[in-house]
Amino acid sequence: MKELKILAVIATLVGITYYGIEPYAHHVMHPEVKAADFTFSDLKNVDTKLAGNVTNGQVLVEANCIACHAIEKAGHPAMMPNADAAASYGVVPPDLSHAGRMYDKNYLANFIFDPVSAMHLSHKYPVGGTKTFPMPSYNWMTGQEIMDVVAYLQSISPKVKEGSEANKASFEAACGRCHSMKYGQLEATTPVDTIKTYMGATPPDLSQYIKSRGEHYLHGFINDPQVLLAGTSMPRVGLNEKAQEEVIAYMEETGDRKKAEREATGINVMIYTFIFAMLAYLWKRKIWSEVH
Ligand code: HEC
Numbered sequence: 001m002k003e004l005k006i007l008a009v010i011a012t013l014v015g016i017t018y019y020g021i022e023p024y025a026h027h028v029m030h031p032e033v034k035a036a037d038f039t040f041s042d043l044k045n046v047d048t049k050l051a052g053n054v055t056n057g058q059v060l061v062e063a064n065c066i067a068c069h070a071i072e073k074a075g076h077p078a079m080m081p082n083a084d085a086a087a088s089y090g091v092v093p094p095d096l097s098h099a100g101r102m103y104d105k106n107y108l109a110n111f112i113f114d115p116v117s118a119m120h121l122s123h124k125y126p127v128g129g130t131k132t133f134p135m136p137s138y139n140w141m142t143g144q145e146i147m148d149v150v151a152y153l154q155s156i157s158p159k160v161k162e163g164s165e166a167n168k169a170s171f172e173a174a175c176g177r178c179h180s181m182k183y184g185q186l187e188a189t190t191p192v193d194t195i196k197t198y199m200g201a202t203p204p205d206l207s208q209y210i211k212s213r214g215e216h217y218l219h220g221f222i223n224d225p226q227v228l229l230a231g232t233s234m235p236r237v238g239l240n241e242k243a244q245e246e247v248i249a250y251m252e253e254t255g256d257r258k259k260a261e262r263e264a265t266g267i268n269v270m271i272y273t274f275i276f277a278m279l280a281y282l283w284k285r286k287i288w289s290e291v292h
Pocket residue numbers: 060061064065066067068069089091092093094096099103108111112134135136138149174235236237238
């Protein structure tokens with residue numbers, strides 16, 4: 001009976017300590033952020049319910065996009081080396097091979113219609129301002145034509161094997177024109193001096209950001225940087241939920257390789273503690289049995 005009382009006291013004290021500290025620690029390590037909005041509900045310029053025509057989309061893409069963008073998977077290599085593209089546009093236009101599978105359909109359609117407003121960069125490129133965004137708005141296309149372009153991009157997107165391969169491909173296509181990932185031996189396609197001039201800030205190497213920011217923050221930040229870092233020059237990227245998870249998984253695979261090992265250790269420590277507690281209990285019973 002006495003033992004049970006001691007156990008109850010210890011359990012209460014541990015409980016109070018745990019509930020006093022854990023939510024605080026959790027709050028600091030994973031600050032509350034607005035949930036990511038994967039419907040991109042603020043973008044309404046294009047009626048995305050229209051079914052796109054792949055054949056017409058191909059004609060439109062070949063006439064309008066491949067002058068700047070490579071689409072390796074559809075047989076369109078880059079028009080010029082990265083250094084020259086960076087010098088011309090400020091940043092190397094990304095290869096669009098994976099665009100159809102990575103970007104949310106609503107985001108992609110509205111991005112083509114008006115890149116600046118879709119990326120939430122109107123503060124950097126105000127209407128009538130002196131700076132112009134390097135990619136033109138295709139607001140002269142009809143909604144149907146834009147959906148044709150989207151349908152074509154979706155039709156050529158390669159099936160990549162889920163896991164490391166898809167994770168890396170998504171990171172390279174979505175972030176790789178600005179951010180390096182030293183731990184993954186990935187160098188940004190745009191030279192660092194050029195990108196600094198273009199963005200007004202140097203995009204940091206992301207090797208350690210999974211640790212310093214945590215996945216909750218990253219989910220919110222990629223989905224809408226302005227919400228978490230008002231005024232930042234980092235654009236909204238517009239990934240669908242799956243692609244965003246792949247990007248973050250890649251950051252975890254490269255920046256926090258020991259995570260699986262650490263989590264496995266936790267279980268082992270608990271098993272060890274349990275076995276040890278049992279032995280201690282049996283030992284105690286043996287010693288006291290002589291006294292009683
Ligand atoms: C004059 C060059 C140019 C043309 C033409 C052009 N783009 Fe771009 N595009 C760019 C540049 C530069 C960027 C990168 C801008 C940045 O990250 O600040 C970009 C970015 C993109 C992105 C990435 C969006 C994101 O959220 O990261 C997509 C998708 C895209 N373009 C699609 C298209 C499509 C589709 C067409 C044709 C209808 C097209 N582009 C035509 C220069 C161009």
